[in-house]
Amino acid sequence: MTETKHKAAESAPVTKDFDLQNSVHKAEDFYFKNKNVINIALLVIVVVIGGTFAYNKFIKAPNEKKAADMVFHAQKAFEKDSFNLALNGDGNNDGFLQVIKKYGSTKTGQLSKYYAGICYVKLGKFQEGIDQLKDFNAGDQLVQAMAYGVTGDAYMELKNTEEGIKYYKKAGQYSDNDFTGPTYLFRAGVALELAGKNDEAIAIYKEIREKYPQSNEGREMDKYLARLGVVRE
The missing domain is CATH 1.25.40.10 (Tetratricopeptide repeat domain)
Known part of the structure; x- marks a missing residue:
């Protein structure tokens, strides 16, 4: 039955129901009636795009650099199997936990969760290790x-x-x-x-x-x- 209707529609003459001029006017009417909502929506898109660019340039990139600098001594301690020092720092140099707390959303912060998990497991604190590793992506x-x-x-x-x-x-x-x-x-x-x-x-x-x-x-x-x-x- 659907196929029959389709053929009938193809053979019927095309009527000029679509009026280009009226359609333009209708679009203009829609804009003026709803311009506040539309303008706000466009502004949000611009802000999001601009904000994303600004965040990447002025916040994310500098934070990645700071996190990478901050984690240096913790990684060195980890390489020497000094797991408690790598995890907690020594008062002068930060450990993985401090990096996670301050820059946990950065790539270095994420990797610090992995290192922290390993440290906890090596120190016999298995549940703490599990918690860190589960939070790691x-x-x-x-x-x-x-x-x-x-x-x-x-x-x-x-x-x-x-x-x-x-x-x-x-x-x-x-x-x-x-x-x-x-x-x-x-x-x-x-x-x-x-x-x-x-x-x-x-x-x-x-x-x-x-x-x-x-x-x-x-x-x-x-x-x-x-x-x-x-x-x-």
Whole structure:
């Protein structure tokens, strides 16, 4: 029925219902009747565009520079495994927590959340580490996968195997590469074995063997599968 109507419309003569001159006048009438609203809307757009430019140039860029300068000593302390110093500073030089507090919205501030999370985990403060790592947004697949993986480590230290498995899986599947992929999937498999979920562990080990055969973990998977009664034919 729709098709019949369409054909009828195509064969009907075109009537001059559309009056260009009247349409222009109607548009003008609409503008004058609503010009206050329209002008305010346009002004908001201009302010937003201009404000974004100004923010990027005069606030964001300088803050990125200040944050990068501020984090220097914390990174040096981190490289030396001085995790408490890296986290809290020494009174003269700032630590990652101070950078986060002052410039947490910058890229350096975000990366400081990752470093702070690692520091807390290394210091045995696992829940604090989890909190920082969950608040971290890398913008980089590899680093984000590593953050998920360390979160999994922290949960395992807290004897929360279920959350540990969850984050190991997230880490292993977030970035498809031969480094974080097999590493964290393998940890997920081991955690699943610890939880008595052998069938799920077998599925993970098979995934590693198939997707990452050249990785260290991939080359070991036959051994782990055989331990669970799965022998390659």
